Amino acid sequence: MRQILFAIVIGLCGTGYLMRLGFWQLERLEWKEGLIAAADQMITSPAVPLPPNPDPEKDRYRPVTVSGRFTDAEAHVLTSTREQGPGFLIITAFETDDGRRILVDRGYVRETARNTPRPGHPASVTGNLNWPDDVTSSTPAPDIAANMWFGRDVTAMAAQLQTEPVMVIAREDTGDGITAQPATAAFRNDHLGYSVTWFGLALVWAGMTIYWLWRIRTRRV
The missing domain is CATH 1.20.58 (Methane Monooxygenase Hydroxylase; Chain G, domain 1)
Known part of the structure; x- marks a missing residue:
């Protein structure tokens, strides 16, 4: 028993x-x-001007519109898409009309277009604020000399391109043959x-x- x-x-x-x-x-x-x-609700809400001090928690995915000009300072992030295969995300330093300097994720180019010259030019960009979680403990360190990154590390890229640690992911194409990759709710x-x-x-x-x-x-x- x-x-x-x-x-x-x-x-x-x-x-x-x-x-x-x-x-x-x-x-x-x-x-x-x-x-x-x-x-998802935040991503599709109406765009607002860039907040003075965006908060990575409160303002993640917030739609914003910025006007100013792209510089020729870029960071290239190794990536791949199902439709087009391996390539790079082009992260560009953007100078706003009110004198701020931020990062803009302009989107995807093929490997062959990575080093195509992209001179700075005036632009207005609508996109979503984001601080992507691309970098983990297993992510290789960026090759600064080759300008090759293996994840969107906003803090490190901001230091390299001398911008605020703020990234806007463009919703629409911004020219120069770059295909926009709009922000999505990236949660496992x-x-x-x-x-x-x-x-x-x-x-x-x-x-x-x-x-x-x-x-x-x-x-x-």
Whole structure:
């Protein structure tokens, strides 16, 4: 009898804990979907003038319009698109009419167009503020001499191009053969898969417990 009670306690505790993890992932799923919905709403809201001191949390994805001129100072970020293959994002220093200097992600060019001369010129840009999460601990350091970057590190690029640590991702093409890559809500959302995994493990644990109880019973017969 003691063995049976022990198996039941272990089975209930293990199954309950795994089920709780599954429900927790469903709660995380709802939270993440809320973040994505809020970001999508922000991305498509009307554009406003560039805030004096944009906040990476509050102003992420905020649509803005800036007027001024592109300089010829650029950073090239290695990337790839499903439609066009490998290429580079062109990040350009932009001088606003009121004397600020910011970064503009103008979009994609093929590898062969990376070093095409792009002289500075006046422009008005509508896009979305963003501080992309491209750089992780495994991202290689940029090759400054070759002007090749492996992620959009806003702080490092701002220091290199002598701008504010502020990036606007252009919504529409800004010329010079560059294809705009508008901002999207970039959130990983694997919580549904995780919840299914935990519920599956709970089912396996319950099945193992039933098998264990069956073995105890057959040994006692």
